[in-house]
Structures are given as structure tokens and as C-alpha cells.
Amino acid sequence: MSTHAEKQAAETPLSNPDFRERLRELPPSAKLVAKVLEDETPLSQGELAEESLLPDRTVRYALNRLDEAGLVESRYSFRDARKQVYFLVE
Template sequence: MRDLPPSVKLVYIVLIEKGALTQQGIAEESYLPARTVRSSVKQLKEIDVIDEEISSQDARQRVYYLITDDREGS
């Protein structure tokens, strides 16, 4: 994580503090533009730090969470 851009680290910290969020939720909490959030989420997924699942409230959206969450293996 040391070599990642500050925006990616901010998304990571938001997910630590707030738990599972949609991209819109991450953008609202971090004040980052949606495009930056999409890029940051993609980078975190590529290094297996976060994962996604379909939102139970809106099947069109994905919820992102840290892989170290209790959801892992369930």
C-alpha cells in the first residue's frame, strides 16, 4: 500500500472507518470525485484489499468492503 496514490489510501481509510459502502457512499464520505473513487476501488480490488457484492437495497449497485471483514469466507 505504500506505493499507492493518496486517493486510494483515503478510500481504504474510509472503508476501515465506515465499513461497507457503495461507490457513491465512498465519494460522499471522502469528498473525492466519482471517477477517482472508481479508479481507487479498481486499484484496491487488483491488490486483493477489497471485494464487492451486490447491494441488497439496489441490485444495480455494488457494495465494497475490506476483505479482512467478517464477510470473508461467508
């Protein structure tokens, strides 16, 4: 029998073959941002830049590419309604 943590890890978007195939076509920065979002979500653009060690401009580009591929969505932050936070699409 699997534990809750194992089951939850198995159900991440990155474990979905269709998600992985669409991600495969994207640049490395988008793959890194997706991996960071898999581990910690939701995150703002600034938080993604901190976690990934990528420049803000590169994170913005990566998020745009992920959004165009239908792999990421955003909503307003509950902590600061001026900011958007991003999460992977299930």
C-alpha cells in the first residue's frame, strides 16, 4: 500500500505523460520554472525568480511560454492582491 505522500507525488502534473510531452518542446527556463512550481506552489514571479535563480525577465518569458502551452495558470495572491501567483495546471 502506498502512503499519502507517495500517492500525492504520483499525481503531480509532471507525472502526466501529456503534460511532459508539451513541456518537452519548451525552453530549459520553462522546464526549470515548472519544476520549481511542482515543488512549491503557488508562487509569484518574484518568488519564482528567487527559487530558480533566474532573472525576472527570464522567468516572465518562461511563464509566458508555459501559459501558451496551457501548462500554467495564475490567480491573484491572497496575501497581496496586487500580485499574481502561478501554479501548474492539473
